[in-house]
Amino acid sequence: MSSVRIFFTKGGGSLAQGMVAGRAGHRIYCVMSQTISQQEPVSNLSGGQTVVSVTGLTKRFGERLVVDNISFAIQRGQCVGFLGPNGAGKTTCINMLLGLVEKSAGEILIFDLEAPRFHREIKARIGVVPQADSLDPDLSVEENLHTYAGYFRLPHRLARQRVEELLHFFALHNRRDEIIEHLSGGQRRRLLLARALINEPELLILDEPTIGLDPQARHLIWERLAILQAQGTTMLLTSHYLDEVSRLSQQVLILDHGQVMVQGDPRQLITDLVGLEVFEIDGTATELDALAASFNHCNAALERVGDKLYIYAREDCSRLAKVLGASDNWVRRPANLEDLFIQLTGRSLRES
Amino acid sequence: MNGFSFWTIWLRNGRVWKKHILATLIGNLGQPLLFLLAMGYGLGREMTEVAGLTYLQFIAPGLVASAVMYSAALETTYGSYTRLTVQKTYEAILMTPIGVVDLVLGEIVWGASKGLLAGVIMLLALPLFGVAPSPWVVALLPMLFLSGMFFSACGLIMTALAKNYDFFNYFTSLVITPLFLFSGIFFPVATMAPPVRGLLEMLPLTPIVSLARILCYGRFGEPILLKIIGSLLATGCAVCLAGYLLRRRLIQ
Numbered sequence: 001m002s003s004v005r006i007f008f009t010k011g012g013g014s015l016a017q018g019m020v021a022g023r024a025g026h027r028i029y030c031v032m033s034q035t036i037s038q039q040e041p042v043s044n045l046s047g048g049q050t051v052v053s054v055t056g057l058t059k060r061f062g063e064r065l066v067v068d069n070i071s072f073a074i075q076r077g078q079c080v081g082f083l084g085p086n087g088a089g090k091t092t093c094i095n096m097l098l099g100l101v102e103k104s105a106g107e108i109l110i111f112d113l114e115a116p117r118f119h120r121e122i123k124a125r126i127g128v129v130p131q132a133d134s135l136d137p138d139l140s141v142e143e144n145l146h147t148y149a150g151y152f153r154l155p156h157r158l159a160r161q162r163v164e165e166l167l168h169f170f171a172l173h174n175r176r177d178e179i180i181e182h183l184s185g186g187q188r189r190r191l192l193l194a195r196a197l198i199n200e201p202e203l204l205i206l207d208e209p210t211i212g213l214d215p216q217a218r219h220l221i222w223e224r225l226a227i228l229q230a231q232g233t234t235m236l237l238t239s240h241y242l243d244e245v246s247r248l249s250q251q252v253l254i255l256d257h258g259q260v261m262v263q264g265d266p267r268q269l270i271t272d273l274v275g276l277e278v279f280e281i282d283g284t285a286t287e288l289d290a291l292a293a294s295f296n297h298c299n300a301a302l303e304r305v306g307d308k309l310y311i312y313a314r315e316d317c318s319r320l321a322k323v324l325g326a327s328d329n330w331v332r333r334p335a336n337l338e339d340l341f342i343q344l345t346g347r348s349l350r351e352s
Numbered sequence: 353m354n355g356f357s358f359w360t361i362w363l364r365n366g367r368v369w370k371k372h373i374l375a376t377l378i379g380n381l382g383q384p385l386l387f388l389l390a391m392g393y394g395l396g397r398e399m400t401e402v403a404g405l406t407y408l409q410f411i412a413p414g415l416v417a418s419a420v421m422y423s424a425a426l427e428t429t430y431g432s433y434t435r436l437t438v439q440k441t442y443e444a445i446l447m448t449p450i451g452v453v454d455l456v457l458g459e460i461v462w463g464a465s466k467g468l469l470a471g472v473i474m475l476l477a478l479p480l481f482g483v484a485p486s487p488w489v490v491a492l493l494p495m496l497f498l499s500g501m502f503f504s505a506c507g508l509i510m511t512a513l514a515k516n517y518d519f520f521n522y523f524t525s526l527v528i529t530p531l532f533l534f535s536g537i538f539f540p541v542a543t544m545a546p547p548v549r550g551l552l553e554m555l556p557l558t559p560i561v562s563l564a565r566i567l568c569y570g571r572f573g574e575p576i577l578l579k580i581i582g583s584l585l586a587t588g589c590a591v592c593l594a595g596y597l598l599r600r601r602l603i604q
Binding site: 061095098099100101102119120121123124126128130132133134135136137138139143147148150151152153195199 | 357360363364367368371372439440441443444445446447448449450451602603604
């Protein structure tokens with residue numbers, strides 16, 4: 001795969017240059033140029049370290065309360081992981097930010113502009129990677145990008161330049177004339193991402209950006225997202241792949257039943273609410289009951305699920321490792337975001 | 353709405369249309385041309401003159417108007433519904449600065465443009481059937497576009513209400529086909545019994561068919577202002593209703 005180097009220039013702005021070395025040793029120089037100034041409203045330039053600020057946001061569909069009085073903020077340059085089981089209210093929340101769902105109550109400020117009142121100004125500065133493929137199937141890769149550039153009313157020359165940059169950045173330049181039907185899943189996702197970046201957004205909303213992709217395709221996308229992050233793009237990421245969220249996000253926000261369960265730095269939340277490390281032990285009910293009853297090896301929380309015992313240790317628990325010995329029916333691993341997620345939202349299936 | 357943002361929707365549809373140009377033209381023009389041949393030429397040879405015209409001459413302008421109706425209405429039902437559901441094109445568009453009003457206008461103006469194109473091709477084909485339109489026919493073009501706007505808006509109303517493609521069967525069977533048959537394309541409305549005549553003159557295609565006949569042959573016998581005003585009002589209402597219903601469908 002290609003290697004990527006990033007150079008930062010001095011001073012403000014998000015100018016960064018990614019150098020992408022192609023497989024055949026031929027080099028493509030790719031410049032993601034600065035946010036064009038004409039998109040910045042004249043007021044609102046100075047303040048705004050807070051990109052998104054949501055207060056008391058609520059949505060009712062008839063009697064059903066889908067989003068229940070939630071508040072959060074996203075700072076410039078952060079990637080916020082927006083997590084929750086199916087039906088937790090994530091998509092409704094994002095759609096309210098975009099003005100596609102009308103809020104029942106609350107206040108949304110994006111770039112210090114009130115949504116949805118200034119939806120046009122706001123959306124000119126946002127890029128969205130939707131979960132469902134909404135590419136134009138009749139059009140080629142390049143035409144898809146040009147059409148989208150049209151919706152942002154980018155001048156023709158600028159659009160051509162951006163399309164070239166993005167085709168190279170996402171390694172799609174060899175497939176520019178291909179119609180969408182002939183693209184692989186990974187290529188479609190990359191094109192969706194390229195499309196979302198056509199207006200050089202300050203805020204990128206990613207809804208399950210790597211769903212259904214093979215590991216190679218996922219890694220390529222993560223690599224590109226890391227470059228964008230280094231350039232200062234603010235991101236809101238929803239994903240059920242919690243390894244992806246751990247990798248990309250500096251902040252997470254876990255939603256359930258329309259409410260914010262926790263919000264903060266994922267490492268800190270895991271340490272505070274789950275612990276340091278986790279033992280997963282297989283065994284018969286009798287064995288596991290006996291082990292749980294006599295457990296006194298360290299400060300930990302225990303959970304029995306089927307024929308498994310989970311021990312969430314709040315401190316180093318090498319004593320337990322000694323007791324369990326050399327058998328292969330247990331694993332010891334660091335506590336992760338998935339543990340936190342399950343702890344907060346439970347193990348029962350959410351099928352709406 | 354923001355200036356001419358709706359134009360970008362038009363351009364998008366045009367870009368896609370260019371790839372299927374032959375199929376859509378044959379789809380839209382096949383029926384009116386075959387009717388002209390079968391009814392006008394086949395049946396018309398055996399008939400006496402209708403309202404001072406041969407039967408072929410009598411039905412030709414109305415078939416031009418019907419080509420506009422079919423082309424516009426089918427574009428904003430099957431075409432728009434595909435963009436709304438299967439392709440999620442509207443969803444993608446609404447994530448950009450384009451608003452619902454731009455989207456609705458873009459779709460309606462696009463449908464009307466396709467309608468107008470079908471009408472123009474029909475007009476150009478008329479000399480092949482021995483029908484020579486008068487220079488007044490140029491004044492017919494804006495009316496055909498207006499009628500295209502009306503039927504595009506009606507189609508989009510159906511799209512906003514549709515749960516699946518089968519829903520459009522109601523529209524084609526209960527609205528479009530009756531309009532095709534009873535709007536004075538095939539028989540003169542003016543000679544019907546007064547209550548029937550009144551009813552048929554209320555149909556939205558009827559004034560366009562009579563305007564088409566008047567302007568095609570430059571024979572100004574009946575008042576045309578009322579027909580134009582009526583068509584304008586009906587189109588305005590249909591466009592507003594389409595906008596309201598599609599907004600309700602897209603923004604929850």
